[in-house]
Amino acid sequence: MSRAIELDDGQIVARSGGESYQEMLDKELNPVPVALRESTNTFLGSDNLSTDRYLSKEFHDLEVEKMWSKTWQAACRETEISKPGDFYVYEIASHSIVVTRTDKGELKGFFNACLHRGRQLRKDCGSAREFKCPYHGFRWSLDGDFLGAPCQWDFPHIKAEEFSLPQVQIDTWGGWVFINMDLEADSLQSYMGILPEHFTRWKPENTFKAMHVEKVIECNWKVAWEAFIESYHTVQTHPQIMPYLGDSNSQYDCWGDNVSRTISPMGVVSPHLEGVAPDQTVNDWLEHGAWMTEGEKIEVPEGLSAREWLAQYYFEHYSKEYDVDLASFCTRSEIMDSILYSLFPNLAPWAGFHPNLTYRMKPYGDNHEMCTMEIIFLMRYPDGAERPADAPVHKLDKDQLFSAAPGLEGGIGRVFDQDFSNLKMVQKGLKNLKSKEVVLANYQEIRIRHFHQTLDKYLNA
Numbered sequence: 326m327s328r329a330i331e332l333d334d335g336q337i338v339a340r341s342g343g344e345s346y347q348e349m350l351d352k353e354l355n356p357v358p359v360a361l362r363e364s365t366n367t368f369l370g371s372d373n374l375s376t377d378r379y380l381s382k383e384f385h386d387l388e389v390e391k392m393w394s395k396t397w398q399a400a401c402r403e404t405e406i407s408k409p410g411d412f413y414v415y416e417i418a419s420h421s422i423v424v425t426r427t428d429k430g431e432l433k434g435f436f437n438a439c440l441h442r443g444r445q446l447r448k449d450c451g452s453a454r455e456f457k458c459p460y461h462g463f464r465w466s467l468d469g470d471f472l473g474a475p476c477q478w479d480f481p482h483i484k485a486e487e488f489s490l491p492q493v494q495i496d497t498w499g500g501w502v503f504i505n506m507d508l509e510a511d512s513l514q515s516y517m518g519i520l521p522e523h524f525t526r527w528k529p530e531n532t533f534k535a536m537h538v539e540k541v542i543e544c545n546w547k548v549a550w551e552a553f554i555e556s557y558h559t560v561q562t563h564p565q566i567m568p569y570l571g572d573s574n575s576q577y578d579c580w581g582d583n584v585s586r587t588i589s590p591m592g593v594v595s596p597h598l599e600g601v602a603p604d605q606t607v608n609d610w611l612e613h614g615a616w617m618t619e620g621e622k623i624e625v626p627e628g629l630s631a632r633e634w635l636a637q638y639y640f641e642h643y644s645k646e647y648d649v650d651l652a653s654f655c656t657r658s659e660i661m662d663s664i665l666y667s668l669f670p671n672l673a674p675w676a677g678f679h680p681n682l683t684y685r686m687k688p689y690g691d692n693h694e695m696c697t698m699e700i701i702f703l704m705r706y707p708d709g710a711e712r713p714a715d716a717p718v719h720k721l722d723k724d725q726l727f728s729a730a731p732g733l734e735g736g737i738g739r740v741f742d743q744d745f746s747n748l749k750m751v752q753k754g755l756k757n758l759k760s761k762e763v764v765l766a767n768y769q770e771i772r773i774r775h776f777h778q779t780l781d782k783y784l785n786a
Contacts, residue, residue: 343596346576346588353656360523361658365578369774373762376755378777379545385693389418392670392783395507397516399672399685400424402534403500404715405450406432410467413450415504418688422493422504423447427467432497434504435469435490456490465490499529518581520668527676532703534715535680536732539699541689541723542745544752546671546696550686552744554667554776556589557769560597562743567595577768579775582782583669587772591661592632636661643678648707651678667772669779680704694752700741702732
């Protein structure tokens with residue numbers, strides 16, 4: 326079965342063998358959130374991309390100067406700097422920012438450098454009463470005010486009121502602490518567009534970090550980013566999940582400059598496959614999913630689709646987990662589908678009432694041909710219960726598999742390993758493209774095109 330694309334007054338009209346995602350929503354028993362009913366389908370052209378975007382150090386330097394220094398980025402979770410004196414160092418390329426909570430409970434962010442000789446003030450995360458440079462002992466308060474230095478008589482030219490640590494903009498959403506190095510940039514609320522409104526129902530702020538894995542990958546950060554904003558690669562890269570993933574039934578949406586989304590329906594057979602029985606769909610899902618049935622094979626009752634059975638299974642499981650009756654208000658889509666948003670440039674949060682994956686990609690230091698990818702699981706917990714502690718970061722080197730990390734040993738780790746196996750080879754292959762251009766699909770890779778058009782607006786500003 327195949328999907329055809331028609332253009333109608335600047336809109337992409339997608340057609341495929343099998344039901345569209347919106348047609349699946351028509352069968353929901355509970356009211357469908359407006360956010361899931363929205364569909365943009367805008368045509369963004371068919372232009373190719375230059376390989377210089379991934380291979381050129383000059384292009385990377387331009388990103389550092391004109392994009393990373395002017396965009397809102399999620400630095401850490403609020404719970405990671407919950408007490409006065411807690412600090413977290415967020416690094417992106419050559420930039421280093423330390424965010425902290427002051428004695429008054431306010432969040433502040435500073436460029437992470439001593440104003441004397443430039444020594445980095447903090448690394449990683451921790452707690453401190455002040456910012457004291459380990460080199461010569463210059464001191465600043467948690468509010469960034471200059472407190473003094475040894476032999477201060479030798480610095481009569483320093484005016485304390487003018488020697489505060491330079492600040493960055495800081496704001497919060499969904500339990501995340503965001504920073505922006507540009508003090509003239511628009512507010513976070515404006516930057517995020519429709520994202521906060523869409524996520525009101527799912528409340529990512531009411532979660533804890535159940536797992537956090539960070540892996541070094543030998544590719545440009547955009548190569549890794551692009552692998553997770555399209556489902557087109559499923560048919561070749563992840564064939565084992567095709568019996569329960571409607572990959573080419575995915576819906577792609579773009580809003581404004583900074584927000585896009587892919588929704589891939591689960592519990593349905595890929596249009597690329599024929600003759601797959603519903604019970605195989607169910608059992609393949611349970612075998613490769615996060616929860617196991619200890620080898621027990623499931624028979625789907627007559628008259629019940631695999632998608633319906635799996636939704637019931639997850640309603641029951643997560644209702645117990647969260648101590649709430651999900652089946653009374655939650656849609657099947659919200660408990661099982663991949664609803665993956667992205668906020669430019671590098672935060673990709675899942676939505677819904679299942680455990681929410683979140684991805685983040687960053688350049689590996691100032692190396693434009695390496696990056697880090699973070700996989701974070703945000704889990705809900707019962708209302709009124711004590712919030713579980715956040716999981717520490719588990720770091721993987723470039724030669725370690727995702728499936729080697731605690732919590733990723735099962736089928737989901739294998740899926741990430743399959744993605745990882747492509748990325749290094751893409752970086753190598755880009756150097757051998759005689760055309761020097763990357764070709765993109767009009768619909769299934771529209772989010773990649775949308776991302777690069779936004780990137781260009783920063784680089785050409």
